[in-house]
Amino acid sequence: MKVKNALGVVVGSVLASSSLSVLAQGQGAVEAEVFGKRAFMESNRDVTDGNLFGGSIGYFLTDDVSLNLSHGVYRSIRSQDTLPGSTHGREQIDGHLSTVEALYHFGTPAAQSLRPYVSAGFGHQDLDNTFTRGDDKTTFAMVGAGAKYYFSEMFFAKAGVDVLHSLDTENTEWQAGVGVGLNFGGGSQPAPAPVAQAPEPMPEPAPVAEEPAQVVRVELDVKFDFDKAQVKEESYGDIKNLADFMKQYPQTSTTVEGHTDSVGTDTYNQQLSEKRASAVREVLVNQYGVEGQRVNAAGYGETQPVADNATESGRAINRRVEAQVEAQVQ
Structure with missing residues (x-):
């Protein structure tokens, strides 16, 4: 049959296949x-x-x-x-x-x-x-x-x-x-991974006490004249201090934040705050050599006052650009 x-x-064929492994x-x-x-x-x-x-x-x-x-x-x-x-x-x-x-x-x-x-x-x-x-x-x-x-x-x-x-x-x-x-045929089965012998346990060294990391910080507060976005000469020293700190700690970055007082429309003040932030960023990058990708600029208009806009002194405080940078050191 x-x-x-x-x-x-x-x-x-089965008897002949005993030696085949492919x-x-x-x-x-x-x-x-x-x-x-x-x-x-x-x-x-x-x-x-x-x-x-x-x-x-x-x-x-x-x-x-x-x-x-x-x-x-x-x-x-x-x-x-x-x-x-x-x-x-x-x-x-x-x-x-x-x-x-x-x-x-x-x-x-x-x-x-x-x-x-x-x-x-x-x-x-x-x-x-x-x-x-x-x-x-x-x-x-x-x-x-x-x-x-x-x-x-x-x-x-x-x-x-x-x-x-x-x-x-x-x-x-x-x-x-x-x-x-x-x-x-078909996909061959993966060979089992060899089992590594566990190494002999080594005596653990006594833990070494580490000094706690300290946080260092530098802050920037640049004031502006009414309806102006030009950086005053008197503010360059503070901006240089921030630039020197960022060069000392190259892993840091920052965002400079521009603000205005409440005089004027919301749209105008938003644009003015952005111009002030950009002006400070240009001094950091172009004059003091901080890498551009490490400095961002943002404007917040009149939305974040820190003083009373009802007084001239309060409005002068609100016309500002702020920034801060911090780093950890041993």
């Missing part, structure tokens, strides 16, 4: 299998139970999902009744079953591992010489479950059960079977 010959080829399970792998199943037929089809022998080939779309095509030939199926005029008793039924199924495998692809699976798909069955219908064809919706045991990366054995529901006659049949197969 051709199926038996195919089974012999698979078994022989083949592995996983995404992209191809599995070839030969199987034998016992087919339990619906009683109203006028045929006996029988055996199904065949083969399948599957492709792993992922490490867990494969798409399988199979074809099997029925043996030992006979009609339930003797055909009129026959002298040989029940007539033998010829037939075959072709399927396409998707299988979802549980567990991790590896040698010496058990991987249960569930399946679903469709099949087409063709039985010849049935007593009641002659040529009997039907299409099945199929579900199944089973398990594969991988003796190595390549060789596996399978056992499973399938339920077949006819879309033409509403009959339900089932099959139970076993198979053996080979797994070719």
Whole structure:
């Protein structure tokens, strides 16, 4: 029988594969299998139970999902009744079953591992010489479950059960079977990382008391004349002190913030505050050499007064640009 010959080829290949290590399970792998199943037929089809022998080939779309095509030939199926005029008793039924199924495998692809699976798909069955219908064809919706045991990366054995529901006659049949197969290709499994020996514990040195970090800070407060954005000569010394501090601590940065008193419209005062902040930034960057990316400028108009805008002295205090920089030193 051709199926038996195919089974012999698979078994022989298994013996030869024991020295192969380049083949592995996983995404992209191809599995070839030969199987034998016992087919339990619906009683109203006028045929006996029988055996199904065949083969399948599957492709792993992922490490867990494969798409399988199979074809099997029925043996030992006979009609339930003797055909009129026959002298040989029940007539033998010829037939075959072709399927396409998707299988979802549980567990991790590896040698010496058990991987249960569930399946679903469709099949087409063709039985010849049935007593009641002659040529009997039907299409099945199929579900199944089973398990594969991988003796190595390549060789596996399978056992499973399938339920077949006819879309033409509403009959339900089932099959139970076993198979053996080979797994070719796929992503090789990563070798386990070597376990490093833990080093001998070293005596811990006595902790060294560290001096707490100190925060140093410099602040800038530049005053402006009414409705002006020019930096006064008297303010250059304070701006230079800020620049020297930032050069001493090059990891620092700052934002110079411009403000106005309440005289004028909100829009005008906003623009004026931005001009004042930009003027101080230009002195820091262009005259005292602080990197431009370390100095930002922002204007807040008249929204953040620090004195009473109802008096001239209070308004003079509010016409300002402020900045501060701090750093931690040991």
